[in-house]
Amino acid sequence: MGSTEETVTRRRRRDNARTALPAPRRQRGTNRDTTPQPALHSVPSSFRIARARLAPALSLVLWLLYVVTVVVTVVRGDAFGDAVQLLTTMIFLLSVTLLTLSACLYLVARAGALPRFAEHRRARRIVIDEQFASQKPGLVALLPSHAEDPALVRMSLWSVALQEYPGLRVVLLLDDDPHTVDPVKRASLNECRALADEVMEQLRPLRTRVEAASAAVDSGELSATASAGIVMREHAAAAQWLRAQADAAPRSTHIEVFFRDQVLRRLAADLDGTALALHDALENGEEPLTDLRARQIMARLVNIVSVDASVFERKRYETLSHAPNKAMNLNSYLGLLGGRFREQGAGDRLSLVHIGEASEAAPAGESAGAGENGARASSPGILEVPDTDYVLTLDADSMLLPEYCLRLVHVLEQPENSRIAVAQTPYSSYRGAPTRLERLAGATTDLQHIVHQGLTAYDATFWVGANAILRRSALEDIRTETIEDGHRIVRFISDRTVIEDTESSIDIALHGWSLLNYPERLSYSATPSDFGSLVIQRRRWADGGLLILPRLHELIGLRRLQGTPMRWGQRLLRLNYLGSITWVTLGLIAVLTLYPLNGQLVTVLLLLIVVPYFVEMASDLRYLGYRRLDMVGIYGLNLLLLSVNLVGSIASVAQALTGRKARFVTTPKVSTRVPAPALYIVAPLVVMGGATAVAVRAGFDGAWGTTGFASFTALATAWGIIRLVGVRHAITDLVLGWLNWIWVEVPTVAETAPSTSPRWARVLDDGHLDRVGVAL
Numbered sequence: 001m002g003s004t005e006e007t008v009t010r011r012r013r014r015d016n017a018r019t020a021l022p023a024p025r026r027q028r029g030t031n032r033d034t035t036p037q038p039a040l041h042s043v044p045s046s047f048r049i050a051r052a053r054l055a056p057a058l059s060l061v062l063w064l065l066y067v068v069t070v071v072v073t074v075v076r077g078d079a080f081g082d083a084v085q086l087l088t089t090m091i092f093l094l095s096v097t098l099l100t101l102s103a104c105l106y107l108v109a110r111a112g113a114l115p116r117f118a119e120h121r122r123a124r125r126i127v128i129d130e131q132f133a134s135q136k137p138g139l140v141a142l143l144p145s146h147a148e149d150p151a152l153v154r155m156s157l158w159s160v161a162l163q164e165y166p167g168l169r170v171v172l173l174l175d176d177d178p179h180t181v182d183p184v185k186r187a188s189l190n191e192c193r194a195l196a197d198e199v200m201e202q203l204r205p206l207r208t209r210v211e212a213a214s215a216a217v218d219s220g221e222l223s224a225t226a227s228a229g230i231v232m233r234e235h236a237a238a239a240q241w242l243r244a245q246a247d248a249a250p251r252s253t254h255i256e257v258f259f260r261d262q263v264l265r266r267l268a269a270d271l272d273g274t275a276l277a278l279h280d281a282l283e284n285g286e287e288p289l290t291d292l293r294a295r296q297i298m299a300r301l302v303n304i305v306s307v308d309a310s311v312f313e314r315k316r317y318e319t320l321s322h323a324p325n326k327a328m329n330l331n332s333y334l335g336l337l338g339g340r341f342r343e344q345g346a347g348d349r350l351s352l353v354h355i356g357e358a359s360e361a362a363p364a365g366e367s368a369g370a371g372e373n374g375a376r377a378s379s380p381g382i383l384e385v386p387d388t389d390y391v392l393t394l395d396a397d398s399m400l401l402p403e404y405c406l407r408l409v410h411v412l413e414q415p416e417n418s419r420i421a422v423a424q425t426p427y428s429s430y431r432g433a434p435t436r437l438e439r440l441a442g443a444t445t446d447l448q449h450i451v452h453q454g455l456t457a458y459d460a461t462f463w464v465g466a467n468a469i470l471r472r473s474a475l476e477d478i479r480t481e482t483i484e485d486g487h488r489i490v491r492f493i494s495d496r497t498v499i500e501d502t503e504s505s506i507d508i509a510l511h512g513w514s515l516l517n518y519p520e521r522l523s524y525s526a527t528p529s530d531f532g533s534l535v536i537q538r539r540r541w542a543d544g545g546l547l548i549l550p551r552l553h554e555l556i557g558l559r560r561l562q563g564t565p566m567r568w569g570q571r572l573l574r575l576n577y578l579g580s581i582t583w584v585t586l587g588l589i590a591v592l593t594l595y596p597l598n599g600q601l602v603t604v605l606l607l608l609i610v611v612p613y614f615v616e617m618a619s620d621l622r623y624l625g626y627r628r629l630d631m632v633g634i635y636g637l638n639l640l641l642l643s644v645n646l647v648g649s650i651a652s653v654a655q656a657l658t659g660r661k662a663r664f665v666t667t668p669k670v671s672t673r674v675p676a677p678a679l680y681i682v683a684p685l686v687v688m689g690g691a692t693a694v695a696v697r698a699g700f701d702g703a704w705g706t707t708g709f710a711s712f713t714a715l716a717t718a719w720g721i722i723r724l725v726g727v728r729h730a731i732t733d734l735v736l737g738w739l740n741w742i743w744v745e746v747p748t749v750a751e752t753a754p755s756t757s758p759r760w761a762r763v764l765d766d767g768h769l770d771r772v773g774v775a776l
Contacts, residue, residue: 025434026434026435027434027435027436029436029439029723030432030433030434030435030436030439031431031432031433031439032432033431033432034254034257034258034261034430034431034432035261035431036258036262036428036430036431036521036524037428037446037521037624037625038521039401039520039521039522040120040122040520040521041117041120041519041520041521042117042623043117043118044114044117044118044623048114048619049111049114049115049118051616052107052110052111052114052616053111055107055111055612055613055615055616056104056105056107056108056111056612058612059100059103059104059107059609059610059612059613060100060104062605062608062609062611062612063096063097063100063609065605066096066603066605066606066609067093067097069603069605070089070093070601073600074086074089088594089601091590091594092590092591092594092601094587094590095586095587095588095590095591095594096587096591096606096609098583098584098586098587099584099587099588099591100609101572101576102576102580102583102584102587103609103610103612103613104613105572105573105576105580106451106613106617107612107613107616108454108458108569108572108573109450109451109454109455109457109458109573110450110451110454110616110620111454112453112454112455112456112457112458113450113451113453113454113457113519115457116453116454116456116457116519117453117519120519120520122407122520123407123410123411126293126296128406128407128410129296129297129299129300130296131410131413132166132299132406132410133292133295133296133299135413136166136167137389137390137409137413138167138386138387138388138389138390139165139167139168139169139388139389139390139391139392139405139409139469140168140169140170140171140337140386140388140390140391140392141160141163141168141169141170141171141391141392141393141394141405142171142173142330142333142334142391142392142393142394143156143157143160143170143171143172143173143393143394143395143396144173144175144326144329144330144393144395144396145172145173145174145175145176145192145396146174146175146176146326146329146666147176147185147188147666148192148396148397149188150188150191150192150195151250151256152255152396152397152526153172153192153195153396154195154198155255155256155259155263155399156394156395156396156397156398156399157170157172157195157196157199157309157396158199158259158263158264159259159263159399159400159401160392160394160400160405161199161203161307161309162263162264162267162304162307162402163304163307163400163402163403163404163405163406164300164303164304164402164403164405164406165303165405165406165409166299166302166303166306167306167308168303168306168307168308168405169307169308169309169310169386169388170196170199170307170308170309170310171309171310171311171312171333172192172195172196172309172310172311172312172396173312173313173314173329173330173332173333174189174192174193174311174312174313175313175314175315175324175326175329176188176189176192176313176315177189177315178313178315178316178348179348192311193311195309195311196309196310196311197309199307199309200307200308200309202245203305203307206237206238206241206305207305207306209234209237210234210238210301210302210305210306211302211306213230213231213233213234213298214295214298214299214301214302216230217230217231217294217295217298218295218298220291224287224289224290224291224294225282225287227289227291227294228278228281228282228287228288228289228294229278229282230298231274231278231289231294231297231298231301232274232275232278232279232282233275234298234301235271235272235274235275235278235301236271236272236275238268238271238301238304238305239268239269239271239272239275240268242264242265242267242268242271243264243265243268245264246260246261246264246265246268249264253434254430254431254432254433254434255430255526257432258399258430258431258432258524259399262399262401262524263399263401263402266401266402267304267402270402271301274297274300304402312333314328314329314332314333316348316350317350317351317352318345318348318349318350318351318487319351319352319353319487320332320335320352320487320489321484321487321489323495323661325495325498325500326395326465326500326666327491327493327494327495327500328491328495330393330492330493331489331490331491331492331493331495333385334391334475334490334492334493335489335490335492336352336385337385337386337387337388337391337472338357338358338385338386338387339354339356339357339358339384339385340354340355340356340357340358340359340382340383340384340385341353341354341355341382341383341384341385342355342381342382342383343381343382343383344381352383355382358384358385358386358387359384359386387472388472389471389472390409390412390469390470390471390472391469391470391472391475392405392467392468392469392470393465393467393468393470394466394467394523395465395466395467395525397525397526397667398427398466398467398523398524398525398526399523399524399525400467400522400523400524401521401522401523401524403522404425404467404522404523405469407518407520407522408423408424408425408469408518408522409423409469411423411516411518412469412471417516419512419513419514420471420513420514420515420516421470421471421474421475421508421513421514421515422461422463422468422469422470422471422474422505422508422513422515422516423468423469423515423516423518424463424464424467424468424469424515424516424517424518424523425467425517425518425520425521425522425523426448426449426452426453426464426517426523427445427449427464427466427467427523427524427525428445428446428449428521428523428524428525429441429442429443429445429446429524429525429527430442430524430525430526430527431625433527433529434529435529435530436633436723436724437528437529437530437531437534437637437724437725438527438528438529440630440633440634440637440724441527441528441534441637442527443621443624443626443630443634444634444637445525445527446624446626447617447620447621447624449521450620450624452464452517453517453519455517455573455577456515456516456517456519458567458569458570458573459514459567459570460569460570460573460574460577461505461514461515461516461517462501462502462505462515462574462577463501463502463504463505463508463515464501465499465500465501466523466525467523467525468501471513474508474511474513475492476492477508477511477513478492478504478507478508478511479491479492480492492504494507495661496547496661497543497544497547497548497652497655497661498540498543498544499540499541499543499544499545499548502544502545502548502577502578503544503547503548503551506548506551506552506555507551509555510551510554510555510558528667530673530674530729531640531676531680531724531725531729532673532674532675532676532733533667533674534641535641535644535676535677535680536667536674537667538641538644538645538648539644539645539647539648539651540648540667541581541648542581542582542585542644542645542647542648542649542651542652543648543649543651543652543655544652544655545577545578545579545581545582545649545652546578546579546582546649546652546653546656547652547655547656548578549575549578549579552574552575552578556571581645581648581649582645582649582652584645585642585645585646585649586646586649588638588642589642589646592687592690592691592713593690602703602705602706602709603705604705606705607705607708607709614631617631617634618631632716632719633719633720633723633724635716636716636717636719636720636723636724637720637724639684639687639713639716639717639720640680640684640717640720640721640724640725642683642684642687643679643680643683643684644680647679673729675732675733675736676725676733677733677737678733678734678736678737678738678740678741679737681725681730681733681734681737682734684717684720684721684725685721687713687717688714688717688718688721691710691711691713691714691717692710692711692714694706694710695707695710695711695714698710
């Protein structure tokens, strides 16, 4: 490396050190190993697959025996004479049934996933190279971001920019207030705005070199040996450049270590492997590449270093929706695809006027004036947004492995997959989490990866919004338009609920399209590291599923009318995905509340019902690189989240009654701890105290089944409070909750009516605001 490169590397290390994420303090009981599971799932044994298929049947048999036993006991006893006892028995049985159903459907889903892992075979690179040599479907990658840490956004952007895909365009969709006066927010926004140019600038020297080498290989004037030599040297040089970037990258957190090792160094190792293979062949005097093959392999390198990165801010334009959610951030840009627009106005009164169709996309890296509007400026004030065949969506706190786009588009381009609208790899968690809570929450994410893979086996796939490749023609099928505040608002992705990806999955299915989970691990996303952040994330996940259930009913009816009725397996899995958070929460609360009233219901058969579920979950945890005993910790985590899920479910009901859209709240990605609302600290304490009291009373009465169940619940909840939340943090959150309740802050005039416009302008534009609390 020359002196100039060394200077640049040192400067980059210095800059990265300033913007690196602060390393959180590591807790005991966490795993320091940051190496993720391999992209390819290990092949499950035939015995494991057979056991997976038997597990749900065994649970159902045990549940049936339990129900028969309880019914016989009720009939023989005097329960019919005691209305309270009869009612509690019926509610208890219903709750156990719902919990058993959810457990069985988990087992059914994983039973569908394991054979997919065993049967999956990766397409050979030569097959993919030949396909993309003859056809190059357009792809634009959209990264929606709102108040994200620039360090996280930078890593996500690089993970997409280095994708091996021809003519890739990457657009960072910044959703922050473009006119904020907060100096901290302004500095963060400006740093994010500069990221696209930063990526393009760092890639430019390497791209210039690779394109020159590619032109020499494409000329046809070189011998096969000379062409192979150029391909070898350029791959080795690109690998060296990537390793230099990895050496200069920050590595204070496990996420930064993942980016360095699994994105930069992983790609460098792939390129080195190609260079080494060519070197060995040339050393043996062989001619390893034909002219065609040399051009194909050289094209890989060109595709990696050639990217058109830009930034788009919808809130700069008053003609686009400003609704505060990720769906409308994506919709605003999707609605511009294929169009040519004129900018009108100035400052914060900009608008976009459609004036025609966009011309073909410029070659990657050559779009002039695209840095701050996500489009090409063909002339001053004219914006062009090229159309595309596919759209990649990726959350700004997520990352992709290098071959994500290439392999998923290759699958979508197969004739038999022409009706697949969405292809994705359900995201996995980053390893090496510094907190116990993040590690266990990440384990639940990895378990859900298996479940999602199983849903595809039953054609019950749901889009998981952290990442996906969407077919453009399918998006057009679900396109809707409305007039809001005098402007035409286009929607492709539903924003009625905060789980926009889930509702859009039903919309896609209603239009005859299907979805696919590609059976590899190619995407990763951040997991909250503290309880307050996790509460925000899981409450959002719990809000909206009930609202989508009528759409599922509509889909079932439509399939019946079309003569292709939905199979019961698909129905139940879709129903469970939408409603299980609600009924599992209510069922678990009912079980924890009612079993003290009738201790005879807690029998050995009841405890045996859950054995297949816990045994298989423990097996999955071990398969994913966790400990089997983590199953107990996950149970404690779920008890902590009972009230979170309940509040989310109640919010769904409230939204259905009022017709108002839920408020979209992003999961905080900050280095400091996010306080949890006092309710979510008090609720686990109540569960722990109630279970302890029941255990003591049942022990005196000799009801050992109830004693064991209550004791286990109390200990698991206590462990969750102490080890996952932290006693000191729990006390702090309770005190803050009390202070927030008794302290009423009077909003200032600026907070009541924020505006930077002078008084006379507001009077002329808005009229005289003669209302209490609104000052001019």
